[in-house]
Amino acid sequence: MIHVEGLTVSFSGLEAVRDVSFTVAPGECLAIVGESGSGKSVTARALVGLAGDRAEVTSRGFTFDGADLSKLTETGWRGVRGRRIGLILQDALVSLDPLRTVGAEVAETLRTHHVVEPSQRPARVLELLAEAGIPDPEQRAGQHPHELSGGLRQRALIASVVAAGPSLLVADEPTTALDATVQVQILELLGRLKREGAALLLISHDLAAVARLADRVAVMYAGRFVEEGPAEELLAAPAHPYTRALIAAVPAAHAKGTRLSAPVQEPSVTGPALPARIAALLTGYESACPYVSRCALADQRCREEDPSPTPVGERRVRCHHHDRRLPDLPPISLGETRAPGPVLLSVENVTKRFGARTAVDDVSLELRAGETLGVVGESGSGKTTVARIALGLLDPDAGTVRLDGEPWSGIPDRLRRARRRRIQAIYQDPLGSFDPRHTAGQIIGEAVALPRRVRKARVAELLDQVGLPATLHTRRPLEMSGGQRQRVAIARALATGPEVLVCDEPVSALDVSIQAQILDLLATLQRDLAVAVLFISHDLGVIHHVSDRIAVMKDGRVVESGATAEVFGSPKEPYTKELLAAVPTLATERSPR
């Protein structure tokens, strides 16, 4: 059993983790949930003594099975790491050594801790891989991480971590970047290890993803637990405004038109949680509640007095106003029963091959003015290729694409160029689609086809439209938060006054709360500008929330399509059912469709 009391981790005086306490018993799962920069990964690494050379770790109590870990030397830690506490990281493509076979990685744990005789090591490696659910372990053991699928290599990573039989598993975003169906399988594997007696500390930015496994949940914000307690109770009746915001932000449960995030009062604070000391400097209040700048309930008391943990039911909540109701989020009115407009973009029987592989196989889609068509599929299903064909960046091998009735594929690019302003794209990673040396003003201004003297005013107008302050135009991409960057990308796409927006995984790299803001922004823009959106995502929850109609893709084909309510309400294809079963949902559905 691990027991942590008053854990604080600081980097050159800035506290990344502040006074965090918890206990995880064998067979129990504690989930720590929070956004990037909340300190959850630092907590995970501090538990294996790997917070880094520059980290200053202090605690009032830090014991594991009765042994005091707080005074452990580096040599002492080496006996604990892997043997008694295992650390599972995100994305085995880079969390396992890409130059070594997965078998060698599992064997390394066995060798480091002298688990079995050297002669028995190869056999034990195969057993471990098989136990982690890898079929055909003899073949897989000799392969490198890049030769395995995302799910298989995550299993291999888990096999390498559990090889020496640690009784506490710390899993830092173990399912992030995996397809939903694979996510479920990995969580099931972790669940089995838990049932077999391991204590499990699960760390994630996604409350819904971990909800099905967690016995207890701790919500982390700005380095501290703001709410902690039994999972069921916390999910059913969240007390801290931040927990409530996190639950409201889960798109799966909420119909289109439901707002996912509170309207932002101060756009400058849409970034990640700030370390307490910096927040204090910015707000001028020495001991304010760290959530004050984002909280709808904040009052003078919150600015003057940092709340201490208060018991609520079986939970401990750091909030002065845990008993007050949050104001309801105003819905984004979509205009009653919008009549579907004329067909703007039509993809007709399109096929695209890359070498021997058929990426897109006889796909037909229709996008009408003012509607959102969601294209959902797992990695490799061909959805991004469809996006590129729709954008006219890739010519299909067969079939045609029409934009507003006129041919859009199979014509020379010179003929497309004049019409490109009518169809614009938003990608997952704006950092990669921006020139890092350009300022936000230059990035957006480039797309504004106006004379210099009026361009500036138009850029300011666009920034305002996407909820950014006009002062942001001098910032460069690296000086912005992920949410701000995605807003700039949206502003750039809007600059040409497009009728069609193609969004390829536009929120997949964002934290849940930022994702909620961006989805709300897209919904508002669609209402105001009547733009048609082709929304591509692997995330069924997101697709469900944003789409009027849905196309489900698998292996390059559209296997099922129809109105959102129809596809989600009564899926016909087994594949759609499987996908739907994998969508992480919370028990606290607010507005069923």
Next chain:
Amino acid sequence: MSLLRRVGAGVMVLWGAATLAFISLLLIPGDPVSTLLGPATMASPEVRAQIAADYGFDRPVAVRYLDYLGTVVTGDLGSSYQLQRPVGLLIADQLGPTVQLALAAMVTAVVIAVISAVTTAGRARPVRAAAGAWELVAVSLPSYWLGILLLTAFSFQLRIFPVIGAQDLAALVLPALTLALPIAGVLAQVLREGLEAALAQPFAVTARARGLSQFAVRLRHALRHAAASLATLTGWLVGSLLGGAVLVETVFGRSGIGALTLQAVGNKDMPVVMGVVLLSALVFVVISNVVDLLHTAIDPRVRA
């Protein structure tokens, strides 16, 4: 198929090198007959014409070029103007000492670089600053000056190593060190950068969380990643070794390809110069291919 392509590419490189060498020698001022005869010899125009005809200097450039390529293909590199011996034999005689020197220098450079990089990568600022400083000095040292410095210190003052000439192992130490230090400087920089990039990857955390020591992670995991980044330096490495050998062999009075080349260039002994150019190109082609194969062995992702 890929083997065929490699051989084809290698042949193209050799052909290009031979052609470039041919052209550059054509452009050198002075006519070949005077060069052949040497400055002291007086000869009548008739004799000169006779010599030109014997050596084929009177034929058109295109014919001489094709003729030259033809002899090269058959493995005949011609005869030295000065020494009147076949170039192939001359080179073969001098190859041994140079290979010895180059190999010794390379091994020394790699050992120094690995030790320097592994012990300093990702350490505190003063340690890295010190390592960066020695590497910068090593890279910037002119090898003739370094050679003389080492000779003064270890041969004249301390009398540990022989001054000049002798071909035994003790005589190899100072020349190899002279040739190795600048190379070690560059290798250490690249290796440390590669190590630090590898240590910043999540797999390094996974390995440490498995119970490995910091040092074991460097040796077992990170070093291999860093070595893969060295592959891109092969061309530079071969060039440095061959180019460095010319200076080092001269400073230390060693025989070898470097000394032979210097002499041949000074005397405009064209067949020898061409032979050395072709040999360098061949070495370059062979080593590049070997390194490519090594690279695939180190990093299986390259295969895909």
